[in-house]
Amino acid sequence: MPIYPYDKGGKEHWYYAFEVKDHNGKRKTIKKRGFKGKTEARNAEAAARTEWNKGTYIDPSTLLYKDYVTDWLKNKQDISDKTRITNEGHIKNHINPILGEIPLQKINIMHIEKFIQSMQEKGLSQGTVKKIFNFVQTSFNSAYRKEIIAKNPFALLDKSSKPRPGRARVDYWTxxxxxxxxxxxxxxxxxxxxxxxxxxxxxxxxxxxxxxxxxxxxxxxxxxxxxxxxxxxxxxxxxxxxxxxxxxxxxxxxxxxxxxxxxxxxxxxxxxxxxxxxxxxxxxxxxxxxxxxxxxxxxxxxxxxxxxxxxxxxxxxxxxxxxxxxxxxxxxxxxxxxxxxxxxxxxxxxxxxxxxxxxxxxxxxxxx
The missing domain is CATH 1.10.443.10 (Intergrase catalytic core)
Structure with missing residues (x-):
């Protein structure tokens, strides 16, 4: 089986890689890293082969951000129903219009800066902009840890470019x-x-x-x-x-x-x-x-x-x-x-x- 070890942070990790032919007969390599054990990598490789044969395999290099973030949010277990609905609204109204159609692996700093600017131009509150920014950043952090992406654009973003946390809105009667x-x-x-x-x-x-x-x-x-x-x-x-x-x-x-x-x-x-x-x-x-x-x-x-x-x-x-x-x-x-x-x-x-x-x-x- 095409399962291979590699070193990451002084610890042994595993990846799979195998060749296939696309519908034009062109050879391509399907590869995924980030597995902590040999068995986990082998099972994932077998599943990827099955998906390829069925025609349901999604190449990570062509995975659109809108598909990734939707699936990532669906699998999150540490949020309330209300937060999940709020995040789904942010994805639909603010995130996907700017980032959704771009392949996850191709999103760079320029895209992130444009995304921040788009929210500010809409007149969203400082606190809302920061919350949406944190949500997208967390999704990229997860993709990087799972080695779906080789580089995390948020890690390269200047501190001055990041939205600042807004003060909680406080009003009261006399x-x-x-x-x-x-x-x-x-x-x-x-x-x-x-x-x-x-x-x-x-x-x-x-x-x-x-x-x-x-x-x-x-x-x-x-x-x-x-x-x-x-x-x-x-x-x-x-x-x-x-x-x-x-x-x-x-x-x-x-x-x-x-x-x-x-x-x-x-x-x-x-x-x-x-x-x-x-x-x-x-x-x-x-x-x-x-x-x-x-x-x-x-x-x-x-x-x-x-x-x-x-x-x-x-x-x-x-x-x-x-x-x-x-x-x-x-x-x-x-x-x-x-x-x-x-x-x-x-x-x-x-x-x-x-x-x-x-x-x-x-x-x-x-x-x-």
Whole structure:
């Protein structure tokens, strides 16, 4: 069998190579490297021969990037369904129009630079450009490790040419804007906004919150499950840090009790009730429709004379109020469920100068 060893990084690897004739009778060599064992190489060689004989073999030198990246993404196991759908959208809208029709092995630095420029010309945010760039770079890193390509163009790219990471978009309401908005809302879903502002919980955490996770006696809210973007209940949260308990104020507990009374009345009035123990649900008990909720949010903010912000910005609103009240960033991190205090500090660093002024003034007072 045409299996051969070679050295890579001081370790023995294997490749296969065999000759065939194309439909014009011209001889060509089919070759692939990157196998860590002789058996693995032999099995791959046998499969390649079978594919050639069936007419389904794809020559790596002619493999288009769009075919490679689609197959590569399909085989990735370490991403969520939401991330996979997002990446598929990026491939269709931003990646394939520039790189898709070029053979993987022929893509060079000039192609990558043109790809970056195309995203910037579309007016994509700095953060989005960086995410798409990282996705494509990771796909090339994988192709290089598997020795599908001999050179990785990303390794040759100047640092100055790479897109810079964008600062997370942060907007928030003032105390006055919060009061105006909450006073204008007279709806059974008002509790969603109250929870977001008073606790900084994520949308999925609020829509997936169960009554059993609201501890009225000890004034605690436990985050244990979420509602995902498809409207399905997930008995998990975004990160390990997301599993947390949040202290609930007297005002928040009073609003929750009022809302619980409403839910109990709806249970009795409904012809058929699907009890998922959800704090936030439809009148028949089923989970909230995420798409409809976003429409509801936009209608409400347009109806009231306040600045238009995203629902996620209510989470930032909670953080800004806490930090402006000199609450330690570590407490804010724990409440919001950030994976580290660095995330909190990086996201809300623009709020820190005011805290530093207060700290310096306090130190000055102590040392007088």
């Amino acid at each position: 105390k006055e804007e919060i009061k105006i908005f909450l006073e204008s809302v007279d709806h059974r879903n008002k509790i969603i906004f109250i929870l977001a502002i008073y606790t900084g919980m994520r949308q999925g955490e609020i829509l997936g919150l169960r009554w059993r996770d609201v501890d009225f006696e000890n004034a605690q809210i436990r985050i244990r499950q979420t509602l995902d973007y498809k409207g399905e209940i997930q008995e998990k949260v975004k990160t390990d840090a997301g599993y947390r308990s949040i202290s609930a104020s007297e005002s928040l507990l009073a609003e929750l009790k009022k809302h619980r009374t409403l839910i109990e009345k709806e249970k009795l009035a409904a012809e058929e009730y699907f009890d998922h123990d959800l704090v936030v649900c439809r009148k028949n008990g089923r989970p909230t429709c995420v798409t409809n909720f976003h429409r509801f949010w936009k209608r409400r903010t347009k109806k009231v004379n306040v600045r238009q912000i995203r629902f996620h910005d209510l989470r930032h609103t909670c953080a800004s109020l806490l930090l402006s009240s000199n609450i330690h960033p570590k407490i804010v991190q724990e409440m919001l469920g950030h994976s580290s205090i660095k995330v909190t500090m990086d996201t809300y660093s623009h709020l820190m100068p005011n805290m530093q002024k207060d700290a310096v003034a306090a130190l000055d007072e102590l040392l007088k």
